[in-house]
Amino acid sequence: MLSVQDVTKTLAGQQVLRGVSFDVPAGSVAAVVGPSGCGKTTLLRCIAGFETPTSGTVTIDGREVSGAATVPPHKRGVGYVAQDGALFPHLTVKGNVGFGLPRRDRTPGRIASLLEAVSLDPALASRRPHELSGGQQQRVALARAIALRPKVMLLDEPFSALDTGLRARTRESIGAVLRDAGITTVLVTHDQAEALSFADQVAVMSGGSFRQVGAPTQLYTEAIDLDTARFLGETIELSGVVSGSTAHTAFGDLPVVATEPGEAVIMLRPSQVRLVRASGAAAATVSRIEDQGDHQHVILAADGVPELLVDVPSWDVPQPGERVSLSVSGAAIAYPGSPAHA
Numbered sequence: 138m139l140s141v142q143d144v145t146k147t148l149a150g151q152q153v154l155r156g157v158s159f160d161v162p163a164g165s166v167a168a169v170v171g172p173s174g175c176g177k178t179t180l181l182r183c184i185a186g187f188e189t190p191t192s193g194t195v196t197i198d199g200r201e202v203s204g205a206a207t208v209p210p211h212k213r214g215v216g217y218v219a220q221d222g223a224l225f226p227h228l229t230v231k232g233n234v235g236f237g238l239p240r241r242d243r244t245p246g247r248i249a250s251l252l253e254a255v256s257l258d259p260a261l262a263s264r265r266p267h268e269l270s271g272g273q274q275q276r277v278a279l280a281r282a283i284a285l286r287p288k289v290m291l292l293d294e295p296f297s298a299l300d301t302g303l304r305a306r307t308r309e310s311i312g313a314v315l316r317d318a319g320i321t322t323v324l325v326t327h328d329q330a331e332a333l334s335f336a337d338q339v340a341v342m343s344g345g346s347f348r349q350v351g352a353p354t355q356l357y358t359e360a361i362d363l364d365t366a367r368f369l370g371e372t373i374e375l376s377g378v379v380s381g382s383t384a385h386t387a388f389g390d391l392p393v394v395a396t397e398p399g400e401a402v403i404m405l406r407p408s409q410v411r412l413v414r415a416s417g418a419a420a421a422t423v424s425r426i427e428d429q430g431d432h433q434h435v436i437l438a439a440d441g442v443p444e445l446l447v448d449v450p451s452w453d454v455p456q457p458g459e460r461v462s463l464s465v466s467g468a469a470i471a472y473p474g475s476p477a478h479a
């Protein structure tokens with residue numbers, strides 16, 4: 138429904154986008170995640186029409202809006218919420234939210250339901266933007282964009298000014314509003330946990346191109362390379378030698394997704410790993426414990442290899458000197474490279 142094909146963009150002599158392609162099916166949510174400066178905002182601006190791609194095409198609902206012909210931003214059916222919200226300072230909250238709606242739709246009930254959708258107290262409706270916090274302003278900007286029921290919604294870090302609890306709640310309610318309305322959405326964020334929890338499809342961006350595009354679970358469990366795996370979440374990394382579907386490591390033999398035999402970095406997600414205490418085949422020794430409150434870091438040592446950190450719940454903590462082994466759910470993945478150490 139939204140299709141971006143081989144889009145490049147050069148700005149001030151620098152190639153900011155280097156051939157970006159992805160399709161976002163109608164009514165679904167895609168997230169683009171990547172470090173600061175990798176080109177996320179530039180990609181959104183190309184989709185919105187605020188920038189013209191140097192080459193490549195953008196198609197919305199089967200109509201090419203950027204490429205051979207160029208459709209101006211206001212005729213693309215695209216909503217855009219910028220990082221700073223960009224509210225009209227002289228209008229109240231209800232004036233901002235109702236801006237662009239036909240007069241007959243600017244009813245108190247409609248405005249209140251839009252404010253509710255973004256978890257904003259309707260009592261704020263008569264305030265002006267300078268009387269709101271940054272996070273409240275951001276939510277007014279979201280409500281204003283949703284009000285117009287665009288075909289495509291582009292969200293540039295819209296939750297970044299909100300604190301953790303409010304951020305999760307607002308994200309859920311905005312996600313539900315967008316899905317219920319069948320609005321095709323692209324969210325840009327540098328927060329991988331946000332991307333993985335919000336979207337049907339996640340694109341990992343780096344240096345102006347996509348490294349990997351896929352469903353959240355697929356990316357998390359089958360990252361294409363070690364850097365992407367590290368970017369998407371915590372890793373446990375061991376040196377090992379792969380043979381068939383087993384990786385031989387100093388911490389014992391572990392199941393691994395079958396791959397090229399030989400030396401590799403064996404990567405596990407922390408949630409895959411459990412410590413087994415008092416095992417006859419124990420492979421490691423607990424060298425020390427670091428108290429994290431709700432859980433404990435257990436630092437393991439094995440002969441001649443760097444330490445390894447495994448989390449355990451605070452109510453089942455092994456003692457320093459105790460012998461333990463690793464029990465793994467699913468399989469590890471082997472990558473070329475060198476492991477990061479505890």
Ligand SMILES: Nc1ncnc2c1ncn2[C@@H]1O[C@H](COP(=O)(O)OP(=O)(O)OP(=O)(O)O)[C@@H](O)[C@H]1O
Binds near residue numbers: 175176180
């Ligand atoms: N108008 C411009 N002229 C020249 N260079 C630009 C322009 N806009 C962006 N850039 C450069 O393009 C690169 C990508 O910028 P962009 O804002 O797209 O990144 P981003 O991934 O959205 O970053 P952030 O997460 O920090 O917002 C950066 O190196 C930036 O300096």
